[in-house]
Amino acid sequence: MIAAIEERTADGRGQGVFTLGSFRKGDVLYVGVLDDRPITNHSHASQISKTSFGFHKGLSSKFNHSCDPNCGIVLNDSGGHNIVAMCNIAAEDEATYDYAMRNYQIEHFAGPCGCGQANCRRSITGWKDLPQQRKHDYAGFVAPYLIEMDAELSHLERIVT
Numbered sequence: 001m002i003a004a005i006e007e008r009t010a011d012g013r014g015q016g017v018f019t020l021g022s023f024r025k026g027d028v029l030y031v032g033v034l035d036d037r038p039i040t041n042h043s044h045a046s047q048i049s050k051t052s053f054g055f056h057k058g059l060s061s062k063f064n065h066s067c068d069p070n071c072g073i074v075l076n077d078s079g080g081h082n083i084v085a086m087c088n089i090a091a092e093d094e095a096t097y098d099y100a101m102r103n104y105q106i107e108h109f110a111g112p113c114g115c116g117q118a119n120c121r122r123s124i125t126g127w128k129d130l131p132q133q134r135k136h137d138y139a140g141f142v143a144p145y146l147i148e149m150d151a152e153l154s155h156l157e158r159i160v161t
Contacts, residue, residue: 005029007062010094013114016064017095023085029071029095032080033057047103048079050145056080065109065124066096068117072141073101086141100127100134101142104149128153 010016023029032046035055039045044061045053055061063071063083070089073081081102089095096115099106109124127135127146135142135150 005059005095007059010064012116013064015062017059017062019089019091019093019095022091023089025085025087027085028074028082029085029089030059030063030083032060032076032078032082034078034080041103041107046081047143047145048081050104050149054079064094064096064115065099065113066115066117067098067113067120068115069097069101071095071097072138073097073143074141075143081143084141097141098138099124100130101138101146104128104146 004020005017006020007015008018010018017030019029033056034048035057037055039053039055041047041053044055046056046060048054060081060083070085070087070093071083072086074084076082083095083097085095099109103126105126105128106124113120113122113124127142127150130138
């Protein structure tokens with residue numbers, strides 16, 4: 001069963017998504033349904049494969065970024081991103097995820113990160129710029145094409161050196 005979520009004002013962060021009920025680790029908060037319009041990378045676009053981007057319908061673009069998120073990404077059968085609880089989440093909490101969990105490189109958030117977390121990176125970065133420990137911490141909650149892209153880059157670096 002999927003408990004309800006809704007869009008609300010997030011203090012100092014514009015709109016956000018908040019839970020109306022509690023969620024357990026692994027519960028799906030949002031089922032990602034892709035819009036069928038082809039697009040290029042942009043601030044609300046999600047990378048949906050190694051080379052393509054898309055928009056999700058519904059509340060997807062209202063989930064705020066956090067450098068210490070309570071949610072992650074799991075691909076569904078349609079290629080969309082489900083937003084999944086990485087830990088237990090209480091009712092009335094804001095649901096957030098790290099945008100690096102979906103995009104290898106982020107070019108559209110030039111300003112500082114406003115998540116306010118103790119471990120804030122100070123800017124919204126892509127997967128390629130995350131420390132290795134953070135990548136390890138996110139295991140099971142990131143788009144698999146990001147891990148494939150890391151592996152390919154690592155392989156190429158070994159060939160060159």
